[in-house]
Amino acid sequence: MGMTQKAQTQAAQVEDLRAYYVDRYSQPYRLGNPIRDLNPLVLFVFLLAIAIASVALPWPVLAPTIGCVLFVVIAILAGRAKQFIPLYLKLFLGVGSVLFILRVFLIAPEEGATVYWSWGDNLSLSTTSLAAAARFTLVVMSLCGALALFFQLVPAKNLMLALQGVGLSSRSTYVVLSSFQSITDLQKMSKVVVDAQKARGIEMEGGFFRRVAAFFPIITPVFLAAIGQTEERALALDARAFNVPEKPSQLSFLPKVGVGQWLLVLVSLVIAVGSIVLAVVL
Known part of the structure; x- marks a missing residue:
């Protein structure tokens, strides 16, 4: 009896979860x-x-x-x-x-x-x-x-969905969306590098010439991170099957x-x- 009740409870949970995701992905993104x-x-x-x-x-x-x-x-x-x-x-x-x-x-x-x-x-x-x-x-x-x-x-996601809706390929939308995301990632990376340089005792604030001198130690790690992210996004095109000729599934729509x-x-x-x-x- 206990096993039957447990199985019924699990079945109900699975059904609730299924209903949630069906409702979530059947409604337009707002x-x-x-x-x-x-x-x-x-x-x-x-x-x-x-x-x-x-x-x-x-x-x-x-x-x-x-x-x-x-x-x-x-x-x-x-x-x-x-x-x-x-x-x-x-x-x-x-x-x-x-x-x-x-x-x-x-x-x-x-x-x-x-x-x-x-x-x-x-x-x-x-x-x-x-x-x-x-x-x-x-x-x-x-x-x-x-x-x-x-x-x-x-949001960049909505813009890409709109462009894809008028005929732009999913591969092109992914490249554009990744470009927008890379700008945000580089901003966050630069803040992390600045905080790390401050923790090491490097002066990051002050007059114009001091700021210029502190600018170059920031550029190198941010530039290397940008190169690494470019390679990761290129690999993601293949990992996410963007090169497959079939039409991809679309879970979000406007x-x-x-x-x-x-x-x-x-x-x-x-x-x-x-x-x-x-x-x-x-």
Whole structure:
């Protein structure tokens, strides 16, 4: 009697486990947010349309400013504000400020523009250079914001599933996914090497020249690790049967692109084409 009850219990556990995995792999992969659950290619088209409108609309400063603000709003609605906003601020402070400073002093003033400062014939600060530098910087930041937000909202796995869904081979998707993963692995490896160098008493902080001198001891182990990972990923292509001509099993898949997402694509195309037409007409 005891053996029979034990066998029934094991059978019930096996059935529960089977039901769990059937339910797990029969449902599309979701992230739990309406924006992040959009098809990655649809989301890319939408963000690209905002970036195109920021560049093409005939409002030199206002259009890219609105584009940058929209990216922040989308990040907040998608629940990625803590990850995106600090990154975007670093782009503004690091890249944007350098671009603005270089442009603002190198653009020659137009006739009738107010010149605030000048040095020789090449360097000057005027209303023309301020407007042009602000326009150029905001346009670049809008394009960078679209790209940065896309990779904050879309995991590499989802992007590869979307590309595979439109016909890209599984081998190609694995190579691209491995490339993304190698960047993350190298970042982690560099942090490990830095901590190890600090534990050995090597100064890793301080002035510019000290940081440059400490940079080379980090590069060698990270470079060797990258070479080793490349070989491992090449072997994984054969170990995981990527060279087999038969169609592989797919345990994860994205939700189908519904009517709402196609409407979003249509709206994105209207925004992009409309902004270009306005730029040509006006």
